[in-house]
Amino acid sequence: MNVAGIDMGSVATKVVLLGDADEVLSYTVASARPDAEALAWSLLNQALVEARLKREDLSYIVGTGYGRYIVPFANENRTEIMCHAVGVNHLFPTARTIIDIGGQDSKAIRITKDGRVRDFVMSDRCAAGTGRFCDVMAKVLRVPLEKWGEMLATASKRAKISSTCTVFAETEVISQVAQKTPVNEIIAGLCESLTSRVLQMAQRLGFEIEPDICFTGGVAMNAGIVQVLKENLGESLLVPEQPQSTGALGAAILAKRFAMQGKG
Numbered sequence: 001m002n003v004a005g006i007d008m009g010s011v012a013t014k015v016v017l018l019g020d021a022d023e024v025l026s027y028t029v030a031s032a033r034p035d036a037e038a039l040a041w042s043l044l045n046q047a048l049v050e051a052r053l054k055r056e057d058l059s060y061i062v063g064t065g066y067g068r069y070i071v072p073f074a075n076e077n078r079t080e081i082m083c084h085a086v087g088v089n090h091l092f093p094t095a096r097t098i099i100d101i102g103g104q105d106s107k108a109i110r111i112t113k114d115g116r117v118r119d120f121v122m123s124d125r126c127a128a129g130t131g132r133f134c135d136v137m138a139k140v141l142r143v144p145l146e147k148w149g150e151m152l153a154t155a156s157k158r159a160k161i162s163s164t165c166t167v168f169a170e171t172e173v174i175s176q177v178a179q180k181t182p183v184n185e186i187i188a189g190l191c192e193s194l195t196s197r198v199l200q201m202a203q204r205l206g207f208e209i210e211p212d213i214c215f216t217g218g219v220a221m222n223a224g225i226v227q228v229l230k231e232n233l234g235e236s237l238l239v240p241e242q243p244q245s246t247g248a249l250g251a252a253i254l255a256k257r258f259a260m261q262g263k264g
């Protein structure tokens, strides 16, 4: 039985197809665009081609993410919090806390050993502490996100970025560049700033981060942020091979469960 999960995020849309043994048959991802429905269809079709399947070979489809209500072909939808919990539990059964940093928000989610959500906290509607913060700074500094890990590793110091607001932090970064602060030190400071913003959000809301901890969402592909998060939470921090696909993976696993319950 083949199923699909689709995560329509604020920054990227992701599709995961799962096969009989819950193995990933294909994974497709693309940046969000205004014609979200067309994008969803095109990513689904691309995933089907990669998996050598046809639309009728899919028994069930679950949509998640910010735009889950507009997935034209989903049988059902579920919140991204639930889907991340299910996806992480599938990949790392020992995980009890998820730190999910996406394009538009960040969340800390506590889960049971069965992958059920115990409680969660979420960032306010603000770009700080999200992928958007990194995207803005990557553009200002002209350093692609893929290079942030390397930049952090070669920085002898970490610049102090004191503004938590993305707009003010951008001004701070521009003035640091003007003062000839090396770019790798600024990137290192930005990694510190984003990480502490997310951890402070959890602390402020009295959220207890319980091990094992798993880092998901597109920002978990940023090696600089992963490194600073490890310095704060321990080297044993779990990071999926494709962290950005975790929500779509969880949606696909739920699709399999629903199909097996005879909903398909």
Ligand code: ADP
Residues within 6 Å of the ligand: 008, 009, 010, 011, 012, 013, 065, 101, 102, 103, 104, 105, 130, 131, 132, 134, 135, 145, 146, 217, 218, 219, 220, 221, 222, 223, 244
């Ligand atoms: P959403 O679900 O809200 O669309 P994602 O979980 O897809 O968000 O994460 C999007 C964020 O992931 C982007 O804002 C960007 O900062 C980060 N990102 C995307 N690709 C990469 C990459 N190759 N390396 C580092 N970070 C990345």
